Amino acid sequence: MEQWLENLAGTSKRVRLNARTASALVTSTRCNARRALDVARIDKSVVAAALGFDAQRGQSPFALGRGNQFERRVKKDEYLELIELLSPMGFDGAVSDIHDLRDDVPFAPNNADEVLANRAALTRKAIVEIAKGEAPPGRLIDGGALEWTIGDMPVRLEVDALAWWVGGKLRVIEVKSFPVEWGQIPKEKVVAASWQTAVYVAALQDLLQSEGLDPSLISTEIFLVCPHNTGMKPELVRHEISPQLRLLRQHANKQVPIAEIADRAGDVTIDVSTVAPSERQQTLRNTIAKLGPAYQPSCLSTCELAGHCRSVAQTNGDPSVMGGEVLQVSIGISSLHRAAGLLAGAKATTDEADFAELAADIRKAEADVQR
Amino acid sequence: MSKYRAMLKLRAFQEGVAQPYRELRHFYVADRPFVLAYVQMAGETFSLWACLCGRDRDDPYWIVADDPRNRDLQSEAFASLAEVLNREIGSSMANDLEPLQIWVSNAGAGANLARIGRVMRARQVSDEVSLAGAYLDLYAQSMAAPTSVLCMAATEALGRQRATGQSDFEDANLASQLMWWDRRVLAKLFPGLKAAAAKAMSVFEAAAKAEKLPMGTLTSPSADEDLDDVVRQLGVIRREGRTSPKLTKQLHDALYAQVLPIWEAIWEARNVVSKIRESASASERWQQDSRGFRWQYDYLVGGGKRRFTDSPMRAAKLLAQWEAAQADAARDEVAEDRLALVEAVLDNEAVIGTVKKVEKKKIGKREHPFITLAVDETELTKGADVWWRDNLKVKGCITAIEPLKAERLQVTIHVTAGMTKHAMPAVGSSTAFITLPPSFGVQAPMPDNPPWTHRLRVEPVDDDE
Numbered sequence: 001m002e003q004w005l006e007n008l009a010g011t012s013k014r015v016r017l018n019a020r021t022a023s024a025l026v027t028s029t030r031c032n033a034r035r036a037l038d039v040a041r042i043d044k045s046v047v048a049a050a051l052g053f054d055a056q057r058g059q060s061p062f063a064l065g066r067g068n069q070f071e072r073r074v075k076k077d078e079y080l081e082l083i084e085l086l087s088p089m090g091f092d093g094a095v096s097d098i099h100d101l102r103d104d105v106p107f108a109p110n111n112a113d114e115v116l117a118n119r120a121a122l123t124r125k126a127i128v129e130i131a132k133g134e135a136p137p138g139r140l141i142d143g144g145a146l147e148w149t150i151g152d153m154p155v156r157l158e159v160d161a162l163a164w165w166v167g168g169k170l171r172v173i174e175v176k177s178f179p180v181e182w183g184q185i186p187k188e189k190v191v192a193a194s195w196q197t198a199v200y201v202a203a204l205q206d207l208l209q210s211e212g213l214d215p216s217l218i219s220t221e222i223f224l225v226c227p228h229n230t231g232m233k234p235e236l237v238r239h240e241i242s243p244q245l246r247l248l249r250q251h252a253n254k255q256v257p258i259a260e261i262a263d264r265a266g267d268v269t270i271d272v273s274t275v276a277p278s279e280r281q282q283t284l285r286n287t288i289a290k291l292g293p294a295y296q297p298s299c300l301s302t303c304e305l306a307g308h309c310r311s312v313a314q315t316n317g318d319p320s321v322m323g324g325e326v327l328q329v330s331i332g333i334s335s336l337h338r339a340a341g342l343l344a345g346a347k348a349t350t351d352e353a354d355f356a357e358l359a360a361d362i363r364k365a366e367a368d369v370q371r
Numbered sequence: 372m373s374k375y376r377a378m379l380k381l382r383a384f385q386e387g388v389a390q391p392y393r394e395l396r397h398f399y400v401a402d403r404p405f406v407l408a409y410v411q412m413a414g415e416t417f418s419l420w421a422c423l424c425g426r427d428r429d430d431p432y433w434i435v436a437d438d439p440r441n442r443d444l445q446s447e448a449f450a451s452l453a454e455v456l457n458r459e460i461g462s463s464m465a466n467d468l469e470p471l472q473i474w475v476s477n478a479g480a481g482a483n484l485a486r487i488g489r490v491m492r493a494r495q496v497s498d499e500v501s502l503a504g505a506y507l508d509l510y511a512q513s514m515a516a517p518t519s520v521l522c523m524a525a526t527e528a529l530g531r532q533r534a535t536g537q538s539d540f541e542d543a544n545l546a547s548q549l550m551w552w553d554r555r556v557l558a559k560l561f562p563g564l565k566a567a568a569a570k571a572m573s574v575f576e577a578a579a580k581a582e583k584l585p586m587g588t589l590t591s592p593s594a595d596e597d598l599d600d601v602v603r604q605l606g607v608i609r610r611e612g613r614t615s616p617k618l619t620k621q622l623h624d625a626l627y628a629q630v631l632p633i634w635e636a637i638w639e640a641r642n643v644v645s646k647i648r649e650s651a652s653a654s655e656r657w658q659q660d661s662r663g664f665r666w667q668y669d670y671l672v673g674g675g676k677r678r679f680t681d682s683p684m685r686a687a688k689l690l691a692q693w694e695a696a697q698a699d700a701a702r703d704e705v706a707e708d709r710l711a712l713v714e715a716v717l718d719n720e721a722v723i724g725t726v727k728k729v730e731k732k733k734i735g736k737r738e739h740p741f742i743t744l745a746v747d748e749t750e751l752t753k754g755a756d757v758w759w760r761d762n763l764k765v766k767g768c769i770t771a772i773e774p775l776k777a778e779r780l781q782v783t784i785h786v787t788a789g790m791t792k793h794a795m796p797a798v799g800s801s802t803a804f805i806t807l808p809p810s811f812g813v814q815a816p817m818p819d820n821p822p823w824t825h826r827l828r829v830e831p832v833d834d835d836e
Contacts, residue, residue, distance in 0.1 A: 060413035297538035325372035340385030
């Protein structure tokens with residue numbers, strides 16, 4: 001399996017997973033192509049560009065700057081403001097024992113994998129100590145890394161978060177630079193943060209389990225630390241992520257095993273460096289098609305290859321291109337072109353009977369109102 | 372989305388052009404709206420970076436904050452916007468004209484007006500800025516009321532009229548949705564592109580090109596890479612007490628290039644929908660909007676303050692009002708618009724038939740009118756309340772549904788209210804009855820002591836910071 005993934009990636013550019021991409025990997029169960037490419041850690045934006053689709057990805061430098069600025073503020077003066085926020089929750093700031101693993105194992109661009117592996121080992125040790133009650137009560141872990149097995153594939157996550165011990169529970173704290181606006185966080189922001197932190201909680205639960213410790217020591221109520229209103233003063237929001245955690249676990253169990261995707265796809269690769277330039281795009285298109293893509297409109301905001309997949313789906317008249325209700329009414333329909341034909345009155349097969357009936361109702365109603 | 376709309380989307384996909392979803396336009400469009408095209412700096416939820424606004428497409432106001440993270444620069448931009456907005460709103464209200472109708476690109480751009488409005492109030496720069504902030508908040512909040520058109524999102528205006536052959540997600544990009552109306556518009560959004568070249572593209576190609584344009588409130592991330600450099604350099608120069616006209620122009624030009632397509636696209640959308648004939652009830656609803664705005668305006672210029680959050684009781688009342696207004700508007704649409712009737716029939720909210728008989732039958736001492744319809748098909752059942760589409764005052768109840776020859780059905784309607792000699796369907800005519808009930812416009816009574824679900828957990832927040 002490792003070999004198949006190696007061959008799939010070849011010499012193409014690789015990326016590391018973070019919690020956002022990891023949760024997307026788990027929840028996008030429908031798309032086998034994306035799953036295979038992500039597990040092989042292939043940079044999909046490079047593939048998209050090779051296919052002639054410019055994937056506008058990546059965060060704006062302004063957004064990144066704000067995020068960093070806010071994080072610096074939260075951690076300034078030995079995490080002063082953070083500890084102030086945590087104290088009313090029962091955190092023992094007086095005996096704080098802060099581990100900044102970024103200092104212990106500094107980031108090295110040439111050796112990112114090793115850095116992460118070292119941080120993951122340190123994180124594991126620190127967490128286990130907390131869980132066994134061997135650590136001081138005010139322990140904070142910053143810049144940790146977690147190893148998590150999604151379905152059958154282990155991934156290593158850089159955790160830009162902190163774990164903390166109070167009242168017999170370990171907490172995940174996530175620092176986000178979007179504001180709490182007069183007591184509220186916009187829903188889409190909360191949802192995105194919930195998925196991301198659910199991945200951390202799942203990884204921590206599995207970590208404890210593997211050490212023979214009680215996974216329920218990890219609280220499913222996480223702490224979001226965000227700027228208050230229009231300023232930069234941090235505010236703490238408690239948020240329950242058990243719904244996302246439950247779905248994440250369900251999805252993880254439903255994953256099509258990579259072995260199965262590999263069996264179906266056969267010997268394919270995204271590495272087209274040895275192919276004649278004029279044939280590269282076609283080769284890539286074939287490879288992706290064999291991996292079993294499943295386009296839907298939401299891919300446009302989550303996957304770099306969406307532009308390519310949409311174009312293929314449009315050409316084929318795949319009913320999923322319009323999503324939602326259109327997909328629901330098109331049950332039994334092979335393509336949108338066929339659906340339009342039936343709507344115009346073409347003779348239906350048995351599979352198409354439901355759709356044809358609806359089409360007839362519409363033609364009838366349209367004729368009736370003209371009278 | 373209804374089945375009807377889904378089917379129209381299928382047709383649009385096949386034809387490569389948006390399909391009419393309504394024959395008429397059921398919302399008011401001002402002759403001279405106030406268009407507000409703006410961008411914010413990524414991550415800065417409350418910022419106003421650059422904005423083209425005004426009522427004249429060829430002569431907009433141009434407002435920029437070189438770095439919205441700098442309080443002074445941001446405040447200057449707020450003051451400029453406040454001046455324009457207060458003048459336009461003030462003059463139309465003082466002269467007893469209709470309120471300003473504001474147009475933004477999409478729902479997100481509308482929602483973020485409330486955020487900009489809030490920070491304009493919270494920073495307390497000046498009374499003018501606070502007042503303009505309250506206006507923006509008011510306009511943005513009005514979008515939550517389903518029948519209000521004080522603030523229009525251009526994407527929604529288009530979507531109310533026609534269905535495209537792409538997903539709702541793609542429709543949220545105004546430029547992309549416009550391609551389904553007219554691909555030639557692409558030439559107005561991309562300088563250097565000829566209208567003929569745009570027309571020669573497939574609608575999918577045109578939409579894919581159009582969606583590269585930022586149409587929400589953020590500049591494109593690729594543009595940000597360059598903007599970041601310029602903003603940083605200008606910051607250094609500013610802190611040294613110097614200026615750089617060259618760099619400032621470079622920044623302004625780059626921002627202008629981001630905002631101009633939004634400005635143009637909003638006008639295009641406004642123009643295409645304004646050409647569609649307006650329904651009779653649209654102006655009634657606009658009158659309601661106008662009265663509501665007049666009240667709020669008087670309150671605000673009289674020194675009143677808008678709350679940042681509503682109490683649960685007030686929220687419940689508002690929601691009830693909105694729902695009632697929406698229910699009435701939906702009835703009006705079905706009564707006024709044949710395509711809305713098609714949708715209602717498919718959703719089992721209306722029945723079309725031929726009038727067989729209009730007769731009086733004695734029930735007890737009094738005579739009651741009955742209407743008999745012959746219909747091809749209906750899933751309505753005995754006991755359903757119905758209203759006559761040609762005169763919604765005429766109310767009845769289905770008392771029998773019996774089979775006729777050739778699989779047709781006979782529907783008997785007992786008319787219980789509103790029927791006069793002048794309001795009566797003619798025998799032999801084709802007519803329709805709808806099942807959508809009127810809202811009655813009556814508010815449910817609110818308890819003095821609300822249940823825990825409608826009590827405040829925290830006191831509503833007024834201006835803070």
